[in-house]
Amino acid sequence: MEAILSFLYYVSPALTAVIFGGIVVNHFFVRKANLGGLVDRVCNCLDCLSNDCAEYWSVDFSTEKQHNLAVLEARIKAQVLQINAMVLLINQKYGNVSSATRGLILDLQDACTGGDFESRQRKADIHRYMRAFSVIGRISIALQRLKI
Numbered sequence: 326m327e328a329i330l331s332f333l334y335y336v337s338p339a340l341t342a343v344i345f346g347g348i349v350v351n352h353f354f355v356r357k358a359n360l361g362g363l364v365d366r367v368c369n370c371l372d373c374l375s376n377d378c379a380e381y382w383s384v385d386f387s388t389e390k391q392h393n394l395a396v397l398e399a400r401i402k403a404q405v406l407q408i409n410a411m412v413l414l415i416n417q418k419y420g421n422v423s424s425a426t427r428g429l430i431l432d433l434q435d436a437c438t439g440g441d442f443e444s445r446q447r448k449a450d451i452h453r454y455m456r457a458f459s460v461i462g463r464i465s466i467a468l469q470r471l472k473i
Contacts, residue, residue: 357472360419364468367411371461374404378437382454386447398443405434408464415471426467433460 381397384390409430416422436457441447 356419360415361472363411363415363418364472367408367415367468368465370404370408370411371465374401374408374433374437375458375461377401377404378454378457382450382457385449386445401437401442405430405437408433412464412468415468419471421471423467426464429460429464429467433457433464436460 377397377400381394381401384394386394412422412427412430416427436453436459440450440453
């Protein structure tokens with residue numbers, strides 16, 4: 326019995342250090358991996374939003390395409406809301422999203438849904454799409470920096 330206690334006396338500090346170190350390292354890397362996954366998800370949503378904005382702002386309004394345009398309008402609005410919610414989640418969970426990046430979400434909403442959005446008099450507006458694409462790129466870069 327004394328041999329076992331002696332063995333535990335010498336081995337227990339090493340086992341404690343290995344277990345505690347494993348928990349700390351695992352927590353750090355899992356946290357970084359979760360952040361990276363969430364950032365990738367936001368960037369994928371930004372890519373989808375960019376494609377939808379390109380499709381929407383590249384054609385004039387017409388009654389023949391009214392149904393398709395209404396679906397695109399709903400998708401654009403929903404994607405902006407989803408992106409906003411995910412950026413807020415990143416900020417709440419990890420607390421490292423700058424106020425400038427959060428402000429870009431407002432610019433994104435204005436760029437995607439401003440002007441003649443949902444108007445029957447709407448004409449194709451490539452400048453509005455370029456503005457939306459620019460804001461999408463800035464948000465994507467700011468979020469990718471969080472992964473580094």
